[in-house]
Amino acid sequence: MKLHNISINNLKRRKAKMAFLTVGLMVGIATIVTLLTLTRSMSSDIERKMDEFGANILVTPQSNGLSMNYGGISLGGVTFDQREIKESDLALIKTIANHKNISTIAPKVLGGVKIGTHDVLLVGVNFDSELKMKQWWQVFGDAPKADNEVLLGSDASRILNATPGDSIIIKDETFKVAGVLGQTGSQDDALVFAGLRKAQKLLGKEGRITLAEVAALCSGCPIGDMVTQIAEKLPDARVSAIQQVVEGRLKALDQFKHFSYAMAGVVVFIGSLIVFVTMMGSVNERTTEIGVFRAIGFRKSHIMRIILLEATIVSLLAGFLGYAAGMGGAKLALPLMAESRNAHLIWESTVAFGSIGLALVLGLLASLYPALHASKMDPTEALRAL
Amino acid sequence: MSLINIINLKKQYSSGNDTVEALRGLDIAIEKSEFITIMGQSGSGKSTLLSVLGGLNHPSAGEVEMAGVKLYQLPGEKLADFRAQNLGFVFQSFHLIPYLTAIENVMLPLAIVKMSTPAKKIAARQALEQVGLGGKQDRLPNQLSGGEQERVAIARAIVNNPQILLADEPTGNLDSKTSEEVMALFRELNDAGQTVVMVTHNPDNGRYADRTIHLCDGMVVNA
Numbered sequence: 001m002k003l004h005n006i007s008i009n010n011l012k013r014r015k016a017k018m019a020f021l022t023v024g025l026m027v028g029i030a031t032i033v034t035l036l037t038l039t040r041s042m043s044s045d046i047e048r049k050m051d052e053f054g055a056n057i058l059v060t061p062q063s064n065g066l067s068m069n070y071g072g073i074s075l076g077g078v079t080f081d082q083r084e085i086k087e088s089d090l091a092l093i094k095t096i097a098n099h100k101n102i103s104t105i106a107p108k109v110l111g112g113v114k115i116g117t118h119d120v121l122l123v124g125v126n127f128d129s130e131l132k133m134k135q136w137w138q139v140f141g142d143a144p145k146a147d148n149e150v151l152l153g154s155d156a157s158r159i160l161n162a163t164p165g166d167s168i169i170i171k172d173e174t175f176k177v178a179g180v181l182g183q184t185g186s187q188d189d190a191l192v193f194a195g196l197r198k199a200q201k202l203l204g205k206e207g208r209i210t211l212a213e214v215a216a217l218c219s220g221c222p223i224g225d226m227v228t229q230i231a232e233k234l235p236d237a238r239v240s241a242i243q244q245v246v247e248g249r250l251k252a253l254d255q256f257k258h259f260s261y262a263m264a265g266v267v268v269f270i271g272s273l274i275v276f277v278t279m280m281g282s283v284n285e286r287t288t289e290i291g292v293f294r295a296i297g298f299r300k301s302h303i304m305r306i307i308l309l310e311a312t313i314v315s316l317l318a319g320f321l322g323y324a325a326g327m328g329g330a331k332l333a334l335p336l337m338a339e340s341r342n343a344h345l346i347w348e349s350t351v352a353f354g355s356i357g358l359a360l361v362l363g364l365l366a367s368l369y370p371a372l373h374a375s376k377m378d379p380t381e382a383l384r385a386l
Numbered sequence: 387m388s389l390i391n392i393i394n395l396k397k398q399y400s401s402g403n404d405t406v407e408a409l410r411g412l413d414i415a416i417e418k419s420e421f422i423t424i425m426g427q428s429g430s431g432k433s434t435l436l437s438v439l440g441g442l443n444h445p446s447a448g449e450v451e452m453a454g455v456k457l458y459q460l461p462g463e464k465l466a467d468f469r470a471q472n473l474g475f476v477f478q479s480f481h482l483i484p485y486l487t488a489i490e491n492v493m494l495p496l497a498i499v500k501m502s503t504p505a506k507k508i509a510a511r512q513a514l515e516q517v518g519l520g521g522k523q524d525r526l527p528n529q530l531s532g533g534e535q536e537r538v539a540i541a542r543a544i545v546n547n548p549q550i551l552l553a554d555e556p557t558g559n560l561d562s563k564t565s566e567e568v569m570a571l572f573r574e575l576n577d578a579g580q581t582v583v584m585v586t587h588n589p590d591n592g593r594y595a596d597r598t599i600h601l602c603d604g605m606v607v608n609a
Binding site for chain 2: 001006009010012014288291292293295296379
């Protein structure tokens with residue numbers, strides 16, 4: 001017989017109370033785990049989508065020439081006297097310290113060409129990476145697969161009067177229009193997209209590119225660090241972060257975090273209150289018992305240890321169950337709340353240990369006053385008869 | 387020198403502007419191995435006296451000296467330690483812990499003693515056998531009769547070999563036959579050298595004791 005036997009036996013005997021206490025705390029922990037996990041999973045999903053939906057790092061040549069605007073971002077010297085980046089240098093981007101965060105590298109070569117009587121900007125792209133990065137593109141027809149196929153922006157299609165299946169001639173070479181983009185409202189509407197190799201050849205820029213868009217796939221990853229790392233690898237290029245994307249992401253994340261922290265705060269308070277009220281009730285119910293303990297020589301610290309040990313056992317159990325229930329809840333809720341069907345539940349050991357630790361801290365803090373109250377009970381009052 | 391010396395013991399209870407004098411300057415000496423019963427009407431102060439003797443209720447004035455120790459001059463939790471080492475309590479309503487078996491209830495005072503679990507079990511079994519409950523050690527209190535519960539309570543009180551056994555109306559909730567059996571048990575313990583101080587209403591219990599102290603309005607009327 002040791003003090004812990006008293007705690008364990010009491011919990012075994014008062015199964016309903018113990019279950020109520022455990023469930024009360026468990027619900028609190030489960031809610032926090034669900035909220036945190038959902039927030040993290042949804043944030044990750046949003047980030048992934050944002051990463052997929054566009055570049056957040058732009059690699060352009062260093063240039064003293066005239067600037068040309070691309071999507072509101074100034075591209076160094078793409079018109080005259082331009083200096084291109086070597087295509088082979090792009091491989092260096094994948095050697096940076098944060099290379100695992102790189103989702104897609106979309107190289108582009110740009111140059112003006114004449115189609116019929118119209119001057120148009122021809123953009124050579126790697127269609128696989130371009131389509132992956134620009135998932136908002138709606139392609140009517142097919143994406144180009146062969147070298148002699150092109151994709152037209154909606155305005156270019158209208159001005160060149162070309163639809164999928166038609167042919168256009170660029171520098172004496174005939175190209176089939178494989179597809180036409182739906183209206184995007186961006187500079188893409190006016191462009192003619194061809195395969196990178198073919199465009200390099202047509203523009204006389206074999207082995208060179210004009211710019212590269214990089215999508216970094218990361219959860220709050222250090223875009224600034226990655227920009228520095230890429231700039232170190234490509235000293236002749238200008239590497240910049242697209243701030244709007246980064247800031248937009250951070251704002252979305254912040255909103256989610258604030259919401260979940262506020263909810264977690266409320267739940268923590270309610271959970272603590274349940275533990276406090278139940279433990280206080282339990283102590284008052286055990287007045288006589290505590291009186292007996294004191295009468296037979298238990299110190300105040302012994303009484304506190306008995307009460308706090310019970311709280312520890314219940315809190316640990318509530319922590320384990322709360323984590324499991326919370327993750328279960330998050331798994332069930334994620335498909336309903338996330339916009340993407342591919343949203344993945346994030347399992348983190350910090351959440352597991354954190355939830356168990358939080359349950360323990362909450363349980364002990366909420367039980368501290370009841371334990372103190374119990375230890376200070378007047379044994380004479382407690383026993384009444386004596 | 388007596389085992390217990392009660393010197394000019396006073397106890398007052400205050401409630402608002404009212405003050406009740408429960409004990410009014412008691413002087414009592416109890417020898418080692420003596421069996422004392424304390425009798426008196428309700429409100430005579432006998433239960434207060436027992437609680438003060440048990441180190442549970444600080445007196446307003448006076449002194450309680452047990453085995454040479456001035457009880458209420460012990461600092462902090464030393465008084466609790468003194469109770470654990472020197473006193474055994476038997477309560478009127480038994481006050482067994484309902485979720486502990488008979489043997490676990492008996493082992494309760496040993497929970498705070500540095501002893502191996504097997505040694506604690508041996509001591510508890512011996513105490514249960516001493517009160518005639520050797521075969522019912524694994525029963526919960528609600529599976530025992532009133533008399534058996536009282537015996538478990540007595541076993542719990544003697545398991546740590548206390549110098550003094552304090553009992554408050556131990557037969558108050560028992561029928562006459564069981565009461566006699568319990569009183570005979572106290573007598574046996576006393577015969578074996580145990581000092582017993584018992585508060586009781588029942589005049590018949592007095593015949594088991596060496597001496598009866600009668601209290602009236604907080605004072606000893608005869609000893």
